[in-house]
Amino acid sequence: MGVTSELTKENVKKKDTDIDFQESDINVLIESASRVIAPLWPISTFAARNPWMGLEKQSFDQVADWLKNTRDVDIYPSASMILSAKSKGEIDEAFVKMGLQRWLDSHSFNIPRDVAERFCHTALKLDPLPSNLLSLHKLEKLGEEFSGLNTDNIENFPMQPISSHIENKDGKRLVNILDHHVIKWCKLYLDDSQAGWTMPNREEGFYRAWQRLIQYDPALSKKQRESLKGWPQEVHMALKEALFVLEIPESEIQAYLEGHLLSLPGWAGMMLWRSRQSSHEHALLTEYLAVRISMELALIKPYLPLTNQRSEKRVSITPLIASWIHWGDLTIEEWSQMSVAEQNEYLSFAYSFDEKLRRKLWLEAWEQTYTDRLSQKIFSKQRKTNDKKSTLAQLAFCIDVRSEPFRRQLEKEGPFETIGIAGFFGLPIATSELGSNHSHSSLPVILKPRHKIKESANENELKSYQQRKQAVNSLSYTFKMMKQNVLSSLLLPELSGPWLSLQMVARSFVPRGADRFIRNLRETWLRKPNITLSLNHVHNTEAEIPVGFSEEERVNYARQALKMMGLTKNFAPLVVICGHGSQSTNNPYAAALDCGACGGAAGGFNARVLAALCNLPEVRGKLSSEGFKIPEDTVFVAAEHKTTVDELRWIYVPELSEAAQEAFDRIEAIMPKVSHNANAERLAQLPNFQKELKKPKAEAHRFAEDWSEIRPEWGLARNAAFIIGQRELTQDCDLEGRAFLHNYDWNQDESGDLLANIIAGPGTVAQWINLQYYAxxxxxxxxxxxxxxxQTVTAGLGVMQGNASDLLAGLPWQSVMQSDYETYHSPLRLLIVIQAPSEYVERLLNNDSAFRKKVQNGWVRLASVDPEGRWENWELQK
Known part of the structure; x- marks a missing residue:
């Protein structure tokens, strides 16, 4: 599979054995090789990532083949997952048969069609070949004697690190020893204030710091340390020298670098992310590869000179013959009587209809079943048109799949309209909390903040708050320093033991009460005074980004958000902008439950900023002159949907008009019932949950507050669709918390810009989340x-298994598995449904080549619903 870039060939003009390229050449190769990994954010700012984001120019099938060959990683659902889904009724076998017929029609084989179909239908049952059949002496002999298979009967293994082919005297592969060393050095360099002592010379960069220390590393032998003593100080020279001594052909350097990046994709991904955060560390991935390949050379020097390490793999004939005997109803005698030409055709067919293809057909049938049932669900409901005049409140929620059940329960309880929009509400901001000199981004990680919004308060109240906060920070810092200091750590247990023991007992036996007490104590001590937001632009030439918004920007952001929500007329008396966040205890993945797109930033702050902007008289005046007439008695408020407990927390409620107050009181009155029903529906999906529990709210809080709870909520598991359209399309449909919902009215998007922005922003984020769960x-x-x-939290950055594993980039077992043997998440590629005329979808595909490639190459699936209510599945030819 051609994942390795053609850039390699374009840049190679010299003999393969003569590595004589410039620094710019190696930079191009490394940049191109980095496509095989994805940037990895620290776990405290967790962001869902598509692990194949750099490979979307290839098809999903091609990448699946390449990963199987390079890393023995299979990215199709396993047979057990497929059979489990089939037993639960999630796959309609009619779609499997249709897929098989399409495959047979598209291939030419010189065997009878009925024989081929019978073989395929039996093989598609996914039962393995019996081991006693495979071990039959007669069968093995037939396989050994056969040598005429007319297919690519010799497969070349992809370029792998040389250390992966060599074992030491203890039988350990050198690549595993190399990984162990590299993990150690990565932890030392990347440590985020978890270690008491930082890595010496860290400010000089990873390679230089490693080079100064490696000659003292007791984990290496004296000869290995000596071999690295005079190693080049310049990182590019070191990498070039290592590749030269290892005799890596210049045409294969990129593939060789890819192999090393894929050995530890987590640590390499963290290096890649860091290299993109600041100019100071822009060469960090190059330094990582220089360290890794230099150490590889030191480890394999005793084994030089090396014989040719490139391997060849011959196709095993015995399993192919066995498949015809087991699935094709042939006997060994019947097989022996066939001519060599006939045998060749049968073997070629069995070789093509391999296990990967069989599982691919099942996956596509699984996806088509979901698509078919979603369309039936949408069109089986009698559509009702909301009476906009009687709507008491409009509530805008994040598109997050966890919002859908909550919205549905809310709509049942009164004349409320709910709206879906990306949960940062189109505000490219960084937030600076009260009394802090630091800020953090509050938007999807694919974007960069353009404004800083600061919290401020009365000077006297601010001073008091800062003193209390400083006391807490000082206590925390002192505890950490004592724990890491050799002498004070001996005294620390005597001082902290009673308090920590009491806390441990309380958290273990009365988790809800203990957590509530600790949280209330902290909130009481660190209570914030009344704050204001710096919405108006503050001129500061020293700031990296401007503080606040200009008058024009305030109007633009309000207008943009209202248009994205489709809220340009028929305003209700109360408009609630709802961010979302989560609540859990002792959870390294807490940020992942807050927002999978925004680096763990909850959406409440953005909700407050947008609500405040929409309440500004000057903003309303300008919008009114453009036709966005917001009634005087309409008030915007902000809230936060707590997904772990399905509650709505008010965070900004200005003075309300009489009509808005009535709406607010109505929401307050129904919220206990909405929360009860939403919790009951959500908790019933958790394993071992008592289905007859009468107090789901109390149980939800226990899940959130118990520090031993490994699954406080399911998060975005089972996500499968991203629906872009009017709420009327899906209203009253139980979408089972599996759909991202984004409002869109094609009638207000004549240019198609709104749809293009939804696909490029929220659509990309939804795809990343979907493929993170899938992978x-x-x-x-x-x-x-x-x-x-x-799991072990390491270096303040992420988690490992044990103390020397890769930095683990994905979701824990408990986020996707119902039990050790049964999945909860259904690994389906995201289905994007657009409610718009076909010409809108065609224009989108023609104008957005990246999105077209994703659809064409099978990374997402696409369907549309036209104004007449016709459903169309879009399958693009490659």
């Missing part, structure tokens, strides 16, 4: 992060 389910050992109970 963590189908290949948990490579793209997941294992069992939460055995």
């Amino acid at each position: 963590s389910t189908v290949a948990p050992h490579y793209y997941g992060s294992g069992n939460k109970a055995t």
Whole structure:
């Protein structure tokens, strides 16, 4: 598979054995090689990531083949997952048969069609070949004697690190020893204030710091340390020298670099992310590769000179013959009587209809079943048109799949209209909390903040708050320093033991009461005074980004958000902008439950900023002159939907008009029932939950507050669709918390710009989330992060299994699995449904080549609903 870039060939003009390229050449190769990994954010600012974001120019099938060949990583659902889904009724076998017929029609084989169909239908049952059949002496002999298979009967293994082919005297592969060393150095360099002592010379960069220390590393032998003593000080020279001594052909350097990046994709991904955050570390991925390949050279020097390490793999004939005997109803005698030409045709067919293809057909049928049932669900409901005049309140929620059940329960309880929009509400801001000199981004990680919004308060109140906060920070810092200091750590247990023991007992036996007490104590001590937001632009030439908005920007952001919500007329008396956040205890993945797109930033702050902007008289005046007439008695408020407990927390409620107050009181009155029903529906999906529990609210709080709870909520598991259209399209449909919902009215988007922005922004984020869950389910050992109970938080950055694993980039087992043997998340590629005329979709595909490639190459699926209510599945030819 051609994942390795053609850039390699374009840049190679010299003999393969003569590595004589410039620094710019190696930079191009590394940049191109980095496509095989994805940037990894620290876990405290967790952001869902598509692990294949750099490979979307290839098809999903091509990348699946390449990963299987390079890393033995399988990205199709396993047979057990497929059979489990089939037993639960999630796959209509009619779609499997249709897929098989399409495949047979598109291929030419010189065997009878009925024989081929019978073989395929039996093989599609996914039962493995019996081991006693495979071990039959007669069969093995037939396989050994056959040598005429007319297919690519010799497969070349992709370029792998040389250390992966060599074992030491203890039988350990050198690549595993290399990984162990590299993990150690990465932890030392990347440590985010978790270690008591920082890595010496860290400010000089990863490579230089490593080079100064490696000659004292007791984990290496004296000869290995000596071999690295005079190593080049310039990172590019070191990398070039290592590749030269290892005799890597210049045409294969990029593939060789890819192999090393894929060995530890988590640590390499963290290096890639860091290299993009500041100019100071822009060469960090190059330094990582220089360190890794230099150490590889030191480890394999005793084994030089090396014989040719390129391997060849011959197609195993015995399993192919066995498949015809087991699935094709042939006997060994019948097989022996066939001519060599006939045998060749049968073997070629069995070789083509391999296990990967069989599981691919099942996956596509699984996806088509979901698509078919979603369309039936949408069109089986009698559509009702909302009476906009009687609507008491309009509530804008994040598109997050967890909002859908809450919105549905809310709509049942009164004349409320709910709206879906990306949960940062189109505000590209960084937030600076009261009394802090630091800020953090509050928008999807694919974007950069353009404004800083600061909290401020009365000077006397601010001073008092800062003193209290400083006391807490000082206590925390002192505890940490004592824990890390050799002498004070001996005294620390005597001082802290009674308090920590009491806390441990309370959290273990009365988690809800203990957590509530600790939280109330903290909130009381650190209570914030009344704050104001710096919405008006503050001129400061020293700031990296401007503080606040100009008058024009305030209007633009309000207008943009209202248009994205489709809220340009028929305003209700109360408009609630609802961000979302989560609540859990002792959870390294807490940020992942806040927002999978915004680096763990909850949406409440953005909701407050947008509500405040929409209440400004000057903003309303300008919008009114443009036709956006917001009634005087309409008031915007802000709230936050707590997904773990399904509650609505008010965070900004200005003075309300009489009509807005009535709406507000009505929401307050129904909220206990909405929360009860939403919790009951959501908690029923959790394993071992008592279905007859009468107090789901109390149980939801226990899940959130118990520090031993490994699954406080399911998060975005089972996400499967992104629906872009009017709420009327899906209203009254139970979408089972599986759909991202974004409002869109094609009638207000004549240019198609709104749709293009939704696809480029929220659509990309939804795809990233979908493929993160997909990868963590189908290949948990490579793209997941294992069992939460055995994870180790390391370097303040992320989690490992044990003390020397890769930095684990994906979701834990408990986020996607119902039990050790049964999945909860259904690994389906995202279905994007657009409610618009076909010409809108065609224009989108013609104008957005990246999105077209995603659809064409099978990374997302696309369907549309036209104004007449016709459903169309879009399958683009490659």
